[in-house]
Amino acid sequence: xxxxxxxxxxxxxxxxxxxxxxxxxxxxxxxxxxxxxxxxxxxxxxxxxxxxxxxxxxxxxxxxxxxxxxxxxxxxxxxxxxxxxxxxxxxxxxxxxxxxxxxxxxxxxxxxxxxxxxxxxxxxxxxxxxxxxxxxxxxxxxxxxx
Amino acid sequence: xxxxxxxxxxxxxxxxxxxxxxxxxxxxxxxxxxxxxxxxxxxxxxxxxxxxxxxxxxxxxxxxxxxxxxxxxxxxxxxxxxxxxxxxxxxxxxxxxxxxxxxxxxxxxxxxxxxxxxxxx
Numbered sequence: 001x002x003x004x005x006x007x008x009x010x011x012x013x014x015x016x017x018x019x020x021x022x023x024x025x026x027x028x029x030x031x032x033x034x035x036x037x038x039x040x041x042x043x044x045x046x047x048x049x050x051x052x053x054x055x056x057x058x059x060x061x062x063x064x065x066x067x068x069x070x071x072x073x074x075x076x077x078x079x080x081x082x083x084x085x086x087x088x089x090x091x092x093x094x095x096x097x098x099x100x101x102x103x104x105x106x107x108x109x110x111x112x113x114x115x116x117x118x119x120x121x122x123x124x125x126x127x128x129x130x131x132x133x134x135x136x137x138x139x140x141x142x143x144x145x146x
Numbered sequence: 147x148x149x150x151x152x153x154x155x156x157x158x159x160x161x162x163x164x165x166x167x168x169x170x171x172x173x174x175x176x177x178x179x180x181x182x183x184x185x186x187x188x189x190x191x192x193x194x195x196x197x198x199x200x201x202x203x204x205x206x207x208x209x210x211x212x213x214x215x216x217x218x219x220x221x222x223x224x225x226x227x228x229x230x231x232x233x234x235x236x237x238x239x240x241x242x243x244x245x246x247x248x249x250x251x252x253x254x255x256x257x258x259x260x261x262x263x264x265x266x267x
Contacts, residue, residue, distance in 0.1 A: 025236055025237070027233075029233075034153075051234070051236070054236075057236045057237045057238075058234070058235070058236035058237075059234060059235060059236050060232070060233070060234035061233045061234070063202035063204065063209065063230050063232060064204070064207075064209065066202075066230045066233060067202075067204045067207075067228045067230055070150070070152065070228065070230065071228075074150075074163070079153045079163070080152070080153050081153065083233050085235060085236070087236075087237040088237070090237040090238065094235075095235070095236065095237055095238040096238065097235050097236050097237075097238065098235035098236065099235075100235075101200075101232070101233075101234040101235040102235065103154070103200045103201075103231035103232060103233070104152070104153060104154045104231055104233065105154040106153065106154050106157065107153055107154060109235075127154075131188065131189070132189075132198075
């Protein structure tokens with residue numbers, strides 16, 4: 001079973017971003033390295049939410065920003081291993097929209113529930129499957145190191 | 147030119163994060179890429195042969211969709227082509243919440259949200 005491994009600093013940064021943008025959704029990328037046990041994340045990168053029309057319940061990272069993030073990751077010898085976003089006043093459970101819009105197979109999608117401005121729970125879901133047709137989210141443990 | 151392969155497509159490109167091609171257009175570059183790595187084809191193209199809607203192509207800094215010649219745009223050896231699947235999503239809309247699998251944690255958050263609404267804060 002895969003697990004998402006990250007430092008407490010990265011974990012805290014993801015959750016703080018969700019509190020910072022509340023009541024809107026935050027979003028960002030996770031940079032790291034793929035291992036046999038799942039992604040080992042070295043850093044997180046904040047991204048802008050380009051869904052300004054419905055930022056409280058939708059997020060989108062512009063492809064141009066994604067290209068810049070990926071280039072920066074390459075310079076550091078890292079890969080985009082996943083993404084994070086928040087669910088203001090909702091659970092840390094993936095939604096049908098999250099699955100429909102998820103296309104990074106083999107990557108981790110981290111969701112933080114932010115209730116009344118406070119991050120309360122963070123879950124990670126691996127986008128498993130080999131194609132768009134059989135993709136699915138699988139809950140994976142988050143291993144936080146000091 | 148160099149085509150940068152995003153993380154989810156590397157397993158279908160022999161694990162490579164970049165592939166060099168000698169084509170002279172964007173479409174030609176994609177064709178060459180999928181000839182060398184045929185497993186990529188279904189991830190990049192629809193059954194009608196069009197680039198999938200969620201697949202973004204960036205020629206250097208430019209979104210290929212917005213280039214005048216789109217995929218017929220000429221390329222040179224020093225150009226780079228980035229393949230970037232889109233990233234988006236979000237929480238369920240109000241009417242969809244009732245269909246979500248209930249959980250203790252979800253209920254706690256719902257109560258918090260209701261409380262906020264009731265107090266008008």
